[in-house]
Amino acid sequence: MDLANNTYTFENIQTDHDLVVRFRNSQHTIAIFSSPCGWISPCILENQCDSSQSFSGQFDIDSGTNLTLTVVTDKGFKIKSMIVDGVPVSITQSVYTFEQIEKDHTFNVTFTQIKSSPSRCLKHTMVLFTMNFIWA
Numbered sequence: 001m002d003l004a005n006n007t008y009t010f011e012n013i014q015t016d017h018d019l020v021v022r023f024r025n026s027q028h029t030i031a032i033f034s035s036p037c038g039w040i041s042p043c044i045l046e047n048q049c050d051s052s053q054s055f056s057g058q059f060d061i062d063s064g065t066n067l068t069l070t071v072v073t074d075k076g077f078k079i080k081s082m083i084v085d086g087v088p089v090s091i092t093q094s095v096y097t098f099e100q101i102e103k104d105h106t107f108n109v110t111f112t113q114i115k116s117s118p119s120r121c122l123k124h125t126m127v128l129f130t131m132n133f134i135w136a
Helices: none
Strands: 027-034 038-041 056-061 068-072 077-083 095-098 105-113
Touching: 027 038, 027 068, 038 105, 068 077, 068 105
Parallel strands: 027 105
Antiparallel strands: 027 056, 038 068, 068 095, 077 105
16 A cells, blocks of 8 residues: 555544554665775775776665765875765865765766876775664
């Protein structure tokens, strides 16, 4: 039974009734992209934290969840741009948090070499994971 307005009314009650409710967990997709020479934590997708190459991937997350993404640059590189849901955001910090996720999101970051630094992109195996669950 699909309930309009999330309500159900028992009418003309003459006997006992049982009401069984099944809740489904709504999920949303987080799509991430990073250019070479840095990566996005948490590292939950294959090759996500291999900064020697570009990365593009997505994962599902429960509705109402908070998700903190940390941008990590290789030595000699800095964040060139950070774009969330198609909108450039300030890159004064390397951490971005999606709070109370209620829709799909995109997170794109690109890196550029610091001019005075002779560096190259590295391959990482570090795993960092931050996820906050809020139960109502």
